[in-house]
Amino acid sequence: MQGTNDRSPWAAGWTWSAGADSTARRMDPPAALLATRKWAWALDPETPGAMPAAVGGTPVPPDHPHDPSMPRILAVAPPAPPESLGSAAFRTVHGVRFGLYAGSMAHGIASERLVEAMGRAGFLGFYGSAGEPPDRIETVLIRLKESLRDIPFGFNLINSPGASAWEEAVVDIYLRHGLRLVEASAYIQPTPALVRYRVSGIYRGPDGRVIAPNRIIAKVSRVEIAARFFAPPPEKILRKLVESGAISPEQAELAAHIPLAEDLTAEADSGGHTDHRAALALLPAMLVLRDRALTSFPNGTSLRVGLAGGIATPHAVAAAFAMGADYVVTGSVNQACIESGSSDSVRAMLADATQTDVARAPAADMFEMGVTVQVLKKGTRFAERAAKLFDLYKSHNSVEDLPEKDREWLETVIFRKPVAAVWEETREFFNRRDPATLAKAEQDPKRKMALLFRWYLGLSSHWANRGEPDRKEDYQIWCGPGMGAFNDWTRGSFMESPERREAALVALNLLAMAGALLRQAAWRGQGVSWSLRQEDLRPREKQVLEMLLNGTNE
Numbered sequence: 001m002q003g004t005n006d007r008s009p010w011a012a013g014w015t016w017s018a019g020a021d022s023t024a025r026r027m028d029p030p031a032a033l034l035a036t037r038k039w040a041w042a043l044d045p046e047t048p049g050a051m052p053a054a055v056g057g058t059p060v061p062p063d064h065p066h067d068p069s070m071p072r073i074l075a076v077a078p079p080a081p082p083e084s085l086g087s088a089a090f091r092t093v094h095g096v097r098f099g100l101y102a103g104s105m106a107h108g109i110a111s112e113r114l115v116e117a118m119g120r121a122g123f124l125g126f127y128g129s130a131g132e133p134p135d136r137i138e139t140v141l142i143r144l145k146e147s148l149r150d151i152p153f154g155f156n157l158i159n160s161p162g163a164s165a166w167e168e169a170v171v172d173i174y175l176r177h178g179l180r181l182v183e184a185s186a187y188i189q190p191t192p193a194l195v196r197y198r199v200s201g202i203y204r205g206p207d208g209r210v211i212a213p214n215r216i217i218a219k220v221s222r223v224e225i226a227a228r229f230f231a232p233p234p235e236k237i238l239r240k241l242v243e244s245g246a247i248s249p250e251q252a253e254l255a256a257h258i259p260l261a262e263d264l265t266a267e268a269d270s271g272g273h274t275d276h277r278a279a280l281a282l283l284p285a286m287l288v289l290r291d292r293a294l295t296s297f298p299n300g301t302s303l304r305v306g307l308a309g310g311i312a313t314p315h316a317v318a319a320a321f322a323m324g325a326d327y328v329v330t331g332s333v334n335q336a337c338i339e340s341g342s343s344d345s346v347r348a349m350l351a352d353a354t355q356t357d358v359a360r361a362p363a364a365d366m367f368e369m370g371v372t373v374q375v376l377k378k379g380t381r382f383a384e385r386a387a388k389l390f391d392l393y394k395s396h397n398s399v400e401d402l403p404e405k406d407r408e409w410l411e412t413v414i415f416r417k418p419v420a421a422v423w424e425e426t427r428e429f430f431n432r433r434d435p436a437t438l439a440k441a442e443q444d445p446k447r448k449m450a451l452l453f454r455w456y457l458g459l460s461s462h463w464a465n466r467g468e469p470d471r472k473e474d475y476q477i478w479c480g481p482g483m484g485a486f487n488d489w490t491r492g493s494f495m496e497s498p499e500r501r502e503a504a505l506v507a508l509n510l511l512a513m514a515g516a517l518l519r520q521a522a523w524r525g526q527g528v529s530w531s532l533r534q535e536d537l538r539p540r541e542k543q544v545l546e547m548l549l550n551g552t553n554e
Helices: 029-034 088-094 112-120 134-148 164-176 192-199 223-229 235-244 249-255 279-294 314-323 344-351 382-395 404-415 419-433 435-443 445-466 469-474 482-490 503-524 542-549
Strands: 015-017 025-027 040-043 053-055 058-060 073-077 100-102 124-127 154-158 181-185 215-220 263-267 304-308 327-330 358-362 372-376
Touching: 025 029, 029 040, 029 053, 029 503, 029 542, 040 503, 073 503, 088 304, 100 112, 100 503, 112 124, 112 134, 112 503, 124 134, 124 181, 134 164, 154 164, 154 192, 164 192, 192 215, 192 235, 192 249, 215 223, 223 263, 223 279, 235 249, 263 279, 279 304, 279 314, 304 314, 314 327, 314 482, 314 503, 327 503, 344 445, 358 382, 382 404, 382 445, 382 469, 404 419, 404 445, 419 435, 419 445, 435 445, 445 469, 503 542
Parallel strands: 100 124, 100 327, 124 154, 154 181, 181 215, 215 263, 263 304, 304 327
Antiparallel strands: 015 058, 025 053, 040 053, 040 073, 358 372
16 A cells, blocks of 8 residues: 555644544554445554554544544545445436346347346336237236335337337337336437337426426437437428327427437447447447437526446446446346346356447348347357358348358258248238338248348247247347456355346345455555455445445454
């Protein structure tokens, strides 16, 4: 531990005293930094017979009478408990204790059970409704409202090009059951369904403020797209909604005074859909956008920016908050937890992943556009096989044009049944989900080939979620490099085992240890260097963690 720098207010000779604080105590520096619910004091290590740090107590000015044996203060760090990190406005608006939420991984990977666990622990959780049939979404929503009652939670709303009927049906469900919060993902432009959700029920309060009861958290990775969410809903869409009778002229007029979203999640390098953005560049750009957008709205408007992608270690969480994030979002790590909608087989594979065990693969929902998702490559051949399908799609105009060896590979390795049988299943699916797309495919052989290939891309994630053993090589597991970092952090702790990974406890440990790291940085700014080690920052069981945070012995 180094001495106080000359610019520190403590350089004048302030000392520390337990005073009347019965909870004050001397301890080693790591323990003091980890006791984030208390003030942490770095003390002169030359004081004989005592630990060089303390929590609680009080500083004594140099001109006050004091015991000469009282230790000189070198640095101080204020409390940084898990419930204080991030924006107080985010926590207040959404009615939660913590500035962290569990993002909505598709196909129910962000499951009903996960949403319940996060909600009961004071976190926001979002159900992964993307790719789910509307009747299933409605069933889960009804159950969660009955189970959680007044506890806040949300559902995903994903932009699916060519599937506007699904989006509209899902918004109908959300409005019918009074769902007040959605996480909007994969949007490039606002859609009528998204705007309708936001504007429905809008009114002017007694104090003149415009109040929109339905909130959107927009997940984006490009500043130009983000700007569309930190702006009022497009006038053209509002006009069409009025013409259709979906909203009233008065609601359209009020909508011009609110942002489409008050919360914007900057999505860096993540699992699933990602632009592989660097968080260090992306988050500051979004914060600049926020400050610029605020000038367009009435005083009192709150716009908030969070960070997702790689939020898997205490260092990542601390860095996000140090850069100014209002909240953070976890994704891949939740899939590795026992509450997720994934299978035990997938959780075991994720627990074995390193940071480099990821790859890009064609996305099922935007296959023809060449859009990719980030997936786990260790233990599965999905990325390799999906990439070959896209190469075949680019090179040929129909399944009939495929060389004999490629068609044989398609039927024996990928489909494991004749092409005709797969097409019947595909026809049945799209006849229910999107008849217009099916009609186009039946007139266009290349589009038909795309839908056939999407049969494999779509089912591969379901095989993974169900843990089908004979399809393990084809598991599509959305995963970012943060999963490997999470495994590094938990190695040697109880959380190394997939069976011991509970989403809310993971989140609480991430925030708790991030608070300790932020306090370490505060000490460093005053000239005191004390590095918290991997052992200090390891995950703890809940009871032990509470003792650490309160400054009692572990």
